[in-house]
Amino acid sequence: MENGNESLTIGAFAKAAxxxxxxxxxxxxxxxxxxxxxxxxxxxxxxAADVTRVRFVKSAQRLGFSLDEIADLLKLEDGTHCDEASSLAEHKLRDVQEKLADLGRMEAVLTQLVCACHSRKGNVSCPPIASLQRGEELRDTASR
Known part of the structure; x- marks a missing residue:
């Protein structure tokens, strides 16, 4: 290793990271x-360089990068490949935006199901269960 100042056992290293x-x-x-x-x-x-590297990996994971994507980022860690790192970050941003859109659609469907539950009268079947059994309302609403 190139740390020059290696003094941490694996346990101390893990704790520091x-x-x-x-x-x-x-x-x-x-x-x-x-x-x-x-x-x-x-x-x-x-x-210390090892601790910094593990913290880098954990930070990237919190941003949603997979371990394979993190491996790609680590290849660019010297800071001279900003265009490549930017491209990887832009791709991850698009993924996050797509997931947010999906979550928004899921929220809308679940909101409708919860409202249907609270507004049902009499002896009708449970709207969320009935909807999930049919599957039609979820697909139709989610694809809007």
Missing amino acids: GVNVETIRFYQRKGLLLEPERPHGSIRRYG
Whole structure:
């Protein structure tokens, strides 16, 4: 590793990065984090650059990037490939916007179902259950 100041055991590293030890090992298996050499029977040591890298991965995950997308971003981490990073971020933004639109449609359908529940009178079947059984109202309303 190129940290120069590796002094953290894997447990201390995980704690400093705000993750658990298994997360560190998982990131190593996925190639997102290098596994340091084990000096002559000693334990592996990690440094500040490793902590920064794990925090980068966690921040990217919170923004919705997949681990494969994060691997692509990590290849650009030297900061000289801004156009490529921008393209990846624009693609993720479009994905998020599509998901928000889908969630808006779902909200509209669920709002209608809840309102139908509250306004039903007498001995009629439960509107959400009936609608889900038919499937038609959900598809018709969701596709509008």
